[in-house]
Amino acid sequence: MLEGCVPWPPRTAERYRRKGYWRDLDLGSWWRRRAADFADRPALVDGDRRWSYRELDSWVERLAAGVLAAGFKAGQRILLQLPNRAEFVALSLALFRVGVIPVLALPAHRENEIHHLARLSGARAYVIADTHLGFDYRPMARTLLEQVDTLRSVFVVGDAGDFQRFASLDAEPRPIAVPAADDVAVLLLSGGTTGLPKLIPRTHNDYLYNARASAERTGFRGDTRYLAVLPVAHNFPLACPGLLGTFEVGGTVVLCPDPSPDTAFELVESERITVTALIPTLVRVWLEFAPHAGADLSSLRLLQVGGARLKAEVAARVGEVLGCGLQQVYGMAEGLLCMTAPDDPPSRILDTQGRPLAEDDEVRVVDEQGRDLPDGEVGELLVRGPYTLRGYYRAQTHNRRAFTEEGYYRSGDRVRRLDGGYLVVEGRDKDVINRGGEKVPVEDVENHLLSHPAIADVALVGLPHETLGECSCACIIVKGEAPRLPELNAHLSASGLAAYKLLDRLEVVDGFPLTRLGKINRRQLVERLVAGEAS
Incomplete structure (x- = not known):
């Protein structure tokens, strides 16, 4: 296990093996078996580029050899920030193969988040596209090389400029030692509910179960x-x-370069797509666009929706407008996945976020004192299980708050449990705004706003929003002339924050409502804003 990670207790790990959750297979070896089993089937589509399983495996093997030839070793970390391109897929599989750990950043992340992730992970290299959706990643990479001591190289898909070309990661395949199945396979990002994102270590064993069990629940098959x-x-x-x-x-993976209905509907029609996954914000956009698009969506069998709660009235329109089934998904990069099943009753599919994947997902719903609540009552979700982490990477202090002494992860989500283990998500306890499926950490944005010379104090809150679910509103106490919203967003952008963390709304207030302990009463502040009175 990578230093800085928290392993499962030995007896618990043995139980997960005995019950078949963990099969002691690394992701690299798993991929090679899949490539051999399905050699001539279509595996990956990226625009005009297509690969069979055999062809993709050949590319992966050359990339794996190229990573080793470039001097990288098992256990080292490489920061990946690539859009939906085939290079992301091939390189991830290659890194799994050699035991180098990908740290998966999002295309929307900017200097603030990327600098933090590079330092926290100790990344040795940074892999980027030259540009994506109008943003040039190369200047950010230049700054990163100057400021992060561990970083040695930058590889670029596209015009590399002063950096190394992604294509240079290529060498003749050779025998490669496989990583242990208990080793960390990938470092995912948390939603960043307290400041900047935490890193989530997922092992080969637990992440393979995650993919395998969710594919079974969703009904994936060879023609998917x-x-x-x-x-x-x-x-x-x-x-x-x-x-x-x-x-x-x-099955076959088709990469969509952007989430717009124009792009996606064309691919659904031309590639005969059977399944896709969206966040609720995009579901609403698709439902509005579909009746006028003129696209043939008849191949679509199932739409997965997750990232935030989908309102029942929106869920009810999916079958009518898109002509496909709906699967609700509630999950977290930290582990636990709940899903409805295709054969669930309509009431479960429309009104719940599903039930856990594993029999050994130990789910508790507790009150503020940590006491278990009966089914039907709303409380905080605690969980532990065969694919839920026992601790964030290099976060010993935070882990003491985020986990109970018994190893349960404190999700911060407020849920109700129904008969059969189905969950209904009611909200969150933690200071985070769920803006269209993207988690906006309140503390992080507030800290950057406080660096603006005109702001004396700030409270960032999430307000109900028809399309996004929640939008971000900064309530500020000013010193001198009040800044305008574009000025504050320019300030946040200049600080290196991702675009989804920018403000949707600004309110100037004289003071904040307080709790009995003297803390800002965010719930009361939201109620005032919704009612039309901020102060």
Whole structure:
């Protein structure tokens, strides 16, 4: 196990093996078996580029050899920030093969988050696209090389400029030692609920179960054609079941370069897509666009929706407008996945976020004193299980708050449990805004706002929003002339924050409502804003 990670207790790990959750297979060896089993089937589509399983495996093997030839060793970390491109898929599989650990950043991340992730992970290299959606990643990479001591090289898909070309990671295949199945396979990003994102260590054993079990629950099969609409560095489109779940059954992954209905609907029609995954924000956009698009969506069998709660009235329109089934998904990169099943009653599919994947997912719903609540009552979700982490990477102090002494992860989510283990998500305890499926950490944004000379104090809150679910509103106490919203967003952008962390709304207030302990009463502040009175 990588230093800085928290392993499962030995007796617990043995139980997970005995019950078949963990099969002691690394992701690299798993991929090679899939490539051999499905050699001539179509595996991956990226625009005009197509690979069979055999062809993709050949590329992966050359990349794996190229990574080793470039001097990287098992256990070292490489920071990946790539959009939905075939290079992301091939390099991830190659890194799994050699035991080098990918740290998966999102295309929307900017200097603030990337600098933090590079330092925290001790990344040795940074892999980027030259540009994506109008943003040039190379200047950011230049700054990163100057400021992060561990970073040695930058590889670029596209015009490399002063850096190394991604294509230089190529060498003749050679025998490669496989990593242990208990080793960390990938470092995913937390939602960043307290400041900057934490790193989530997922092992080969637990992440393979994650992909395999979710593929089974979702009903993936050999003729599945999965459209990756969301950024593939997200846990949801990567392994829930996503790319890995599709490869598990010999299906085909089609990469979508952007989530717009124009782009996605064209691919659904031309590639005969059967399954895709969206966040609720995009579901609403698709439902509005579909009746006027003129696209043939008849191949679509199932739409997965996760990342935030989907309202029942929106869920009810999916079958009518898109002509496909719906699967609700509630999960976290930290582990636990709940899903409805295709054969669940309509009431479960429309009104709940599903039930846990594993029999050994130990789910508790507790009150503020940590006492277990009966089914039907709302409380905080605690969980431990065969694919839920026991601690964040290099976060010993935070882990003492985020986990109970018995190893339960404190999710911060407020849920109700129904008969049969189905969960209904009611909200969150932690200071985070769920903006269209992207988690905006309140503390992080507030700290950057406080560096603005005109702001004396700030409280960032999430307000109900028809399309996004929640939008971000900064309530500020000013010193001098009040800044305007564009000025503050320019300030945040200049600080290196990702675009999804920018403000949707600004309110100038005289003071904040306080709790009895003297803390800002955010709930009361939201109620005032919704009612039309901020102060």
